[in-house]
Amino acid sequence: MMKRLRIERATGQLLAARPGAASTPSIALRAAQVPVRHSSSSAVEAEPTPIYEEDGTDHSRFPPLEKLPPLTSTLPSPLPERALQSAKLAALHARLSLSPKIPLQTLARTLVDPSADPSPQFNNSSLAFLGSTIINYHASESFMVHYPRLPMDVLYAAMTGLAGPAPLNRIAKAWGTEVAAAPGGEVDPGLLQFSLEKTGESVLGFGYTRTVVEKINKNNWQRSVASKVIYDDDFGQVITPPPQPEEEQPAAEEEKDSEFSNTSSPKFSPTSYGSSQTRELSEKAHANFVRAVVGAIYTHSGREAAKAFVKAHILSRHLDLERLFAFKHPTLELALLCAREEFDPPVARLLSETGRLSRTPVFVVGIYSGNDKLGEGSGATLEHARLKAAMHALKAWYLYSPGQGLRVPSDVLDDGVKSGKAWEPVYVDIGELISR
Amino acid sequence: MAVKALQAVSQGRNGVGAFILQCKRIDLHYCDWAGSSKGMNGFIKSLFPKFAAAHPQIEFTVSPRPAKHPVAIGHYINGRSKPICVRNMEPYEILKKLELLRDASGEKLKKVTKPVRSVNESVRGIWSPYHGNGMPL
Numbered sequence: 001m002m003k004r005l006r007i008e009r010a011t012g013q014l015l016a017a018r019p020g021a022a023s024t025p026s027i028a029l030r031a032a033q034v035p036v037r038h039s040s041s042s043a044v045e046a047e048p049t050p051i052y053e054e055d056g057t058d059h060s061r062f063p064p065l066e067k068l069p070p071l072t073s074t075l076p077s078p079l080p081e082r083a084l085q086s087a088k089l090a091a092l093h094a095r096l097s098l099s100p101k102i103p104l105q106t107l108a109r110t111l112v113d114p115s116a117d118p119s120p121q122f123n124n125s126s127l128a129f130l131g132s133t134i135i136n137y138h139a140s141e142s143f144m145v146h147y148p149r150l151p152m153d154v155l156y157a158a159m160t161g162l163a164g165p166a167p168l169n170r171i172a173k174a175w176g177t178e179v180a181a182a183p184g185g186e187v188d189p190g191l192l193q194f195s196l197e198k199t200g201e202s203v204l205g206f207g208y209t210r211t212v213v214e215k216i217n218k219n220n221w222q223r224s225v226a227s228k229v230i231y232d233d234d235f236g237q238v239i240t241p242p243p244q245p246e247e248e249q250p251a252a253e254e255e256k257d258s259e260f261s262n263t264s265s266p267k268f269s270p271t272s273y274g275s276s277q278t279r280e281l282s283e284k285a286h287a288n289f290v291r292a293v294v295g296a297i298y299t300h301s302g303r304e305a306a307k308a309f310v311k312a313h314i315l316s317r318h319l320d321l322e323r324l325f326a327f328k329h330p331t332l333e334l335a336l337l338c339a340r341e342e343f344d345p346p347v348a349r350l351l352s353e354t355g356r357l358s359r360t361p362v363f364v365v366g367i368y369s370g371n372d373k374l375g376e377g378s379g380a381t382l383e384h385a386r387l388k389a390a391m392h393a394l395k396a397w398y399l400y401s402p403g404q405g406l407r408v409p410s411d412v413l414d415d416g417v418k419s420g421k422a423w424e425p426v427y428v429d430i431g432e433l434i435s436r
Numbered sequence: 437m438a439v440k441a442l443q444a445v446s447q448g449r450n451g452v453g454a455f456i457l458q459c460k461r462i463d464l465h466y467c468d469w470a471g472s473s474k475g476m477n478g479f480i481k482s483l484f485p486k487f488a489a490a491h492p493q494i495e496f497t498v499s500p501r502p503a504k505h506p507v508a509i510g511h512y513i514n515g516r517s518k519p520i521c522v523r524n525m526e527p528y529e530i531l532k533k534l535e536l537l538r539d540a541s542g543e544k545l546k547k548v549t550k551p552v553r554s555v556n557e558s559v560r561g562i563w564s565p566y567h568g569n570g571m572p573l
Contacts, residue, residue, distance in 0.1 A: 087495045094492035095456055157441035167446045174448050176460040176513040225438075316453025317446035318555050326440040333439075352566040364566045378566065398439070432438070 068186055075185030077117035077193060083108035088178065088190025096175060096293070102300045108189040110292035113285040114200025116183030116193040123200065124292035131295030136234040138310045139163040141408045144426075147321065149400050151432040152225045156236035157324045163314060164235055168287035171313060177289060179282070194285035196278045201242050208232075209241045290314075304414050322395055330390035334367065334374070337397060344370035346393070348386045351376065365389045402427050447555060457493050458541045461511040462534065465501040472523035476506035479527035487534060494538065508533055512542025 069079060083089055083104040093107055110124045117123045139162050143155055150158065161167060172192070180191035187193060194200070208231045215221060216238055228236040290313075298306035327333065334346050351364040364378045365385035375396060377388025412423045450456055466480060467473040480498060488496045501507070505523035508530070512518070518540055522530045 087497075091460065091493055091495040095460070097454070151439045151441075153441040154439060157443055161444045162446050170445065170448060174450070174513065175456060312454035317448050318452075319444060319446040323444055324442050326442050328440065354566065362566065394439075 071185075073184055073186040076119070077112045077122050077183060078108065078185055078187060078189040080105040080108060080122075083189045086188050086190040088188055090190075092175070092177070092190055098293075098297065099301045099305060102296055106296045106300065107293070110289055110296050111177075111189065111192050112183075113192070113194035113288060115195040115198055115281065115285065116200070118200060124288060124295075125200070127292035127295035127299070128288040129291075129295070130298060131291030131293065132234075134294050134298055134306050135163045135168075135291060135310055135314060138307060138408075138410065139315060140234070141410060142315055145406050145408045146401050146404065147399060148402070148427045149398050149429045149432075150321070151398060152229065153236070154321070154324050154398070156228070158319065158321055160235045161319050161324070162317065165283050165287040167314070167317065168290040169283040171317075172286035172290050175290075177286065192285060192289055194281065196281055199281065199284075209239050213238055213240060303410075307410060307414070321399060325391070325395055325398070327391050327394065330387055330394055334390045334393055337394070338369055343372075346374060346390070348389060350382070367393050398432075449555070456513065457491075457538070458513050459494055459510050459538050460513055461495040461497070462537055463509040463511070464496065464498045464506070465504065465509075466498070466506045467502050467504055468500060470503065470505070473506040475525045475527055475530055476522055479530040483527050483531050487531065491538060508537060510537035510540060510542075512540070514542045516542045516544075518542065 068082075072079065086104070086108070089104050089108055089111075093102070093104060098107070106127075109122065110127055112123045114120075114123045114125045120126060136159065139159055140155075143150060143158055147155075147158075177192050178190070180187040180193045183193035183195055210216065210231055212221070216223065217240070223232070223238070231239075233239055294306055294310060297309050331346075331348075338344065338346050346367050346369050348365050348367050351366045353361065353363045355361045356363075361380055362378055363380070363382050363385040364376065365382065365388075366376045367374045367386075367389045375389045375391075375393025377385050377390075377392050379385035379388050406426065407424070409423070412421075450458075464476070464480065464484070466476045468477070484496075484498075488494075505521055507519055507521050509517055509519040518537055520533050520537065522533055525533070
């Protein structure tokens with residue numbers, strides 16, 4: 001009886017990866033590093049042992065898919081030159097319609113999270129930092145021009161909803177990014193590599209680490225909007241300092257000692273992938289990948305290409321700003337707004353109603369300032385309808401937009417220089433009504 | 437008292453801004469011996485290189501599966517896959533099947549009854565019985 005073949009073992013790549021990718025200096029770096037890593041390992045003498053023997057595959061019948069350079073599996077991330085052989089990476093490059101100026105090696109590097117490879121020469125932390133600044137700049141300038149009256153807290157929420165880790169994670173998933181089960185030198189360079197056992201250190205976001213950051217995190221202290229603007233990152237989140245290097249050192253030494261007798265169970269087994277902490281690590285790695293791709297585009301193709309990419313993939317997504325508002329005292333706030341703007345004080349008037357004595361009454365209430373109707377709302381009670389009308393009026397004020405598709409400041413850099421079109425100042429609001 | 441903010445995550449709309457082809461991988465399996473793979477073997481030799489070169493955004497794998505019917509399996513970004521058995525088919529029929537796999541979204545097939553599905557709110561608004569002059573009886 002014929003034994004059933006395992007398809008995965010016999011799979012061969014018909015398509016070679018797309019050539020034409022320029023080499024990067026990191027190749028030379030890594031090539032220079034490999035022998036160093038060799039010398040530190042005791043496995044150099046045991047060279048002729050086949051690498052793939054552990055799974056019991058007969059290599060005379062089923063040759064390995066890819067001839068890996070020796071000691072590849074000891075490296076934390078795949079060698080840059082292997083990027084040219086990866087079909088997954090070439091497909092990802094084409095799927096994102098990236099310019100041929102962006103080499104496959106750089107795209108491979110964007111897929112290596114700092115938690116997989118701590119060396120900043122091989123991981124994506126620097127590209128991700130660059131990308132995050134570009135993404136956040138374009139997102140915030142778009143909000144500033146198109147919604148000049150957004151309150152600061154809502155602006156932070158909108159930034160988080162459009163350019164924060166959660167949407168970037170979804171973007172990475174929508175690009176068809178596949179994840180390596182565990183990082184290592186032998187994995188396909190087209191897979192996203194991050195570790196669930198340790199968090200990588202990546203410098204992301206400008207900001208100031210507050211001296212009382214522990215107390216803020218522990219006691220849930222309130223932070224003023226003004227201090228968020230000054231101290232915190234682009235999403236109004238407190239910047240938590242990275243863990244102290246003193247604590248890391250002994251742990252690293254212990255790992256070295258127990259490198260070959262690593263019987264201690266890892267903190268997260270692959271089956272616990274669904275825990276909240278691992279989900280957070282996965283989200284962070286996916287988001288950093290998207291940022292790193294933007295950083296890579298900026299590095300190889302320039303500002304305009306990076307801006308077009310951000311616009312096409314991130315800013316084009318749908319975010320309903322109306323759903324980001326939560327009012328506590330809308331009528332009071334509306335009265336203060338009318339006083340500040342020297343409108344007549346707001347008055348609620350019943351516009352129409354039905355079934356007042358029934359089980360399901362409906363009241364339609366309008367809020368008027370003089371003869372101008374500011375907002376309108378309907379509800380099952382008069383109070384509810386009045387509050388909805390006030391919220392509607394406030395949202396109409398805060399979500400004022402001079403128009404869609406306006407020129408943003410960075411447009412002047414792109415076409416203003418060529419066409420000579422001068423920058424027209426955009427509308428700048430005097431500020432939100434009540435600020436903490 | 438000031439305005440508080442709620443959290444929301446932006447929704448992707450494939451094709452608005454950028455379009456990502458939903459088919460990310462196509463596996464082709466053939467048998468060297470069986471007659472049902474005759475068309476598949478001819479397809480791999482004649483038409484397939486051109487098709488693969490025209491679709492760099494799809495990863496293609498070709499592998500033997502002895503003593504089985506030939507099959508083409510599409511893998512999609514949403515995690516689903518779509519296998520099509522292509523036994524006894526001519527190369528051009530197989531090309532049609534590959535185009536079908538390429539164009540599919542990976543979603544389960546369902547009947548589309550509405551002409552447009554959109555996240556944008558209606559431009560005309562929703563009709564209200566409480567506004568306007570109403571209907572005289």
